[in-house]
Amino acid sequence: MHSLLHNHSFLFVTGGVRSGKSSFAERLAEKIALETGGQLHYLATGVPSDPEMAARIEKHQQDRAASKHCWRTVERSIQIGEIVDYFDENDIILMDCITTLLNNELFSTEQTWDEAFLRHIKEELVTGVIKLKNRAKSVIAVSNEVLYEPLISSELVFTYGKLLGQIHQRLVKEADQAFLIEAGLQLEMKGIKQ
Secondary structure: OOOOOOOOEEEEEEEOOOOOHHHHHHHHHHHHHHHHOOEEEEEEOOOOOOHHHHHHHHHHHHHHHHOOOOEEEEEOOOOHHHHHHHOOOOEEEEEEOHHHHHHHHHHOOOOOOOHHHHHHHHHHHHHHHHHHHHHOOEEEEEEEOOOOOOOOOOHHHHHHHHHHHHHHHHHHHHOOEEEEEEOOEEEEEEOOOO
């Protein structure tokens, strides 16, 4: 892993469900905090909508509490760009996760999923991440690779998968580094910009 001492670095971490991506992202954030003296923030996008999600949120909270580092948790399930003023140039933000944020944005209203709405959601989400990146010392965004599976079960699933893929492409383009995590192993897909 390269040194990430420059301000406004952006890292993208993706992988399958239970691949170890969140643990990897937490270790990465802690490494940056040690190198820079920055304050760690966990930007939680999940809401405990069912028992499984509540258990996953609790596990992430316990992992951070057991860490020797001091994490501040910020909960925001939609419109992350609106909280940019909460952070400053000394902050390291771990956002977990893009997939949940997209779900929340899509289902927070009764809006029809037409092209204009989907384009708005995509732009708002990507712009929000970029605003955070331009404000903080470092942002690490975690997402799920849901595109490994065929997306033919319904039009809704296909539309969601297509939109998530477009968001991933935009975020990887913006990223200084991008990692794919599988079975706890990391593959660096994109390195530090020269």
